[in-house]
Amino acid sequence: MAERDTPEPSAIAPDEVQRFCEFLYRRTGMSFSESKRYFIDRRLNERIAATGSKSFQAYFSLLRADAEHEIEHLINSFTVNETYFYREDAQLRCLTSGMLDAIVSRKAPGEPIRIWSVPCSTGEEPYSIALWLMENWPQVDNFNIEIVGSDIDTKALKAAVEGIYGDRALMRLSPDIIARYFTRLDDGRYQIDEGLRESIEFSRINLIDTADMARQRDFDVVFCRNVLIYFDDASRRAAAENLYDCLRPGGYICLGHSESMSRISPLFRVCRFPDAIVYQKPEADHG
Amino acid sequence: MPLIKAGGKAADKPAKGDNSAGHLAGLTSAAADTRWSTARALAGRADAVPALAGALASEDSPRVREAIMTALMRVGNEASVKVMLPYLAADDAGLRAAAVEALQGIPEAVAPFMQALFADTDSDVRILATELARNMPEAEATRLLCALIENEQHPNVCAAAIDVLTEVGTKEAIPVLERCATRFAATPFVPFAVSVAIARISGTEA
Structure with missing residues (x-):
């Protein structure tokens, strides 16, 4: 059944869809095949209606000009904006099955492992990293691990510090993990364990502000997912x-599944682990 | 608990860069890390364009060159464009690609130079220049690329321009594209590229 108030898709010519898809890929890295035609048509028609555009061509002109931040609205309509625990867990598996082994092999005794979640929104990602490590990394007790969560949105950071979540945010966690790491509140929501809340540092950051970013250094792994697609070139x-400078030599950066650092900058090398593709700052930069 | 709260890692914000000779001297340091950090500190600084230009000319580290290009890109004025344009003809493919990527990001500053680029005697420069139109407003990109196609004798340059028009072209390009297809009828990939472009622009099946 169609959603109420959602316009039925109107005819957008196949070549117009192709033109749109090529632009979308070049601009964001998001790639859609013909099998997603209905999804594309539906999202496009929603944006055409929302912007009051009279045709695909009129909308495409508006989009290319990025009038009224239409790129951001479009990306939002094509992506899952909801954040939840253990989202895109392939990279978490990669963390404990590949990246950390390489990282600890270079560590001096007593040197901490530093992991950064940016943007961290309301905290689901940095807390997920902490939970995942404690549940899945056998060496977790052998190292000091520092996890930092940063975001430009101070309201989101305040919520992250409080660490209170509804059912949907916890949908991918097992009942056992919820029972061991969360406290059910009177209003039915869940608050994450106080020890975890106090172990994670939250801070405000603007990714493109070099002076701001200079405050964050020496990370071994950075999770920077689904934000660069919103930026202009x-x-x-x-x-x-900035992220390059925040990483230790040999450190890794994890982007969203539709993002590619190779399309943005040649500074990092591609690392293909069995669970995920991530990007690495060269250990020894000869240039 | 193995998790410890991060502390003591926050450094003071660095002071705003200045344009003193001492600061700019970092661009000629023997240490690539110093040249890199100096170039990054000069990003967006219009007064640093001459120093960045000099540094780019002698820089052999791809990483530092990238930072210099970004710094110039973030200035985004006529002077910074003039510094980067000659690299479209560089022998080093990496440098050419870096220049294209940086210039693509500042279409307004590049626009006044497009006519001269399309008149360059080097067809490879004209080919790369077509990519600079990709981020320009459709009407302007269409006008520039159509003017190029109308007089261009090299099929590869026309094909590059057609490829950009396939994404950004408006209906005004269609007659120009049709004439181009006729002119290069003996070079089959040109009429084929034109048919795809016209289909995308007009929204009809190829």
């Missing part, structure tokens, strides 16, 4: 260079 490059 200049901002993406600035963010990539």
Whole structure:
């Protein structure tokens, strides 16, 4: 059954869809095949209606000009904006099955492992990293691990510090994990364990502000997922260079599944682990 | 608990860069890390364009070159464009690609130079220049690329321009594309590319 108030898809010519898909891929890295035609048509028609555009061509012109931040609205309509625990867990598996082994092999005794979640929104990602490590990494007790969560949105950070979540945010966690790490509140929501809340540092950050980013250094792994697709070319490059400086040599950066650092900057090398593709700052930069 | 709260890692914000000779000297340091950090500190600084230009000319580290290009890109004025344009003809493919990517990101600043680029005697420069139109407003990109196609003798340059028009072209490009297909009828990939472009622009099946 069709959703109420959602316009039925109107005819957008196949070549117009192709034109749109090529633009979307070049601009964001998001790739859609013909099998997603209904999904594309539906989202496109929603945006055409929302912007009051009279045709695909009129909408496409508006989109290319990024009038009224239409790129951001479009990306939002094509992506899952909801954040929840253990989202895109392939990279979490990669963390404990590949990245950390390489990282600890370079560590001096007593040197901490530093992991950064940016943007961290309301905290689901940094807490997920903490939970995942405690549940899945056998060496977790052998190292000091520092997890930092940063975001530009101070309201989101305040919520992250409180660590209170509804059912949907916890949908991918097992009842056992929920029972061991969360306290059910009177209103039916769940608050994450106080020890976990107090072990994670939250801070405000603007990814493209070089001075801001200079406050964050020496990370071994950075989770920077689904944010660079929103930036224009200049901002993406600035963010990539800032992230490069935030990483230790040999450190890894994890992007969203539709993002590719290779399309943004040549500074990092591609690392293919069995569970995920991530990007690495060269251990020894000869240039 | 193995998790410890991060502390003591936050450094003071670095002071705003200055344009003193001492600061700019970092661009000629023997240490690539110093050149890299100096270039990054100069990002967006219009007064640093001459120093960045000099540094780019002698820089052999791809990483530092990338930072210099980004710094110039973030200035985004006529002077910074003039510094980067000659690299479209560089022998080093990486440098050419870096220049294209940086210039693509500042279409307004590049626009006044497009006519001269399309008149360059080097067809490879004209080919790369077509990519600079990709981020321009459709009407302007269409006008520039159509003017190029109308007089262009090299099929590869026309094909590059057609490829960009396939994404950004408006209906005004269709007659120009049709004439191009006729002119290069003996070079089959050109009429084929034109048929795809016209289909995308007009929204009809190829």
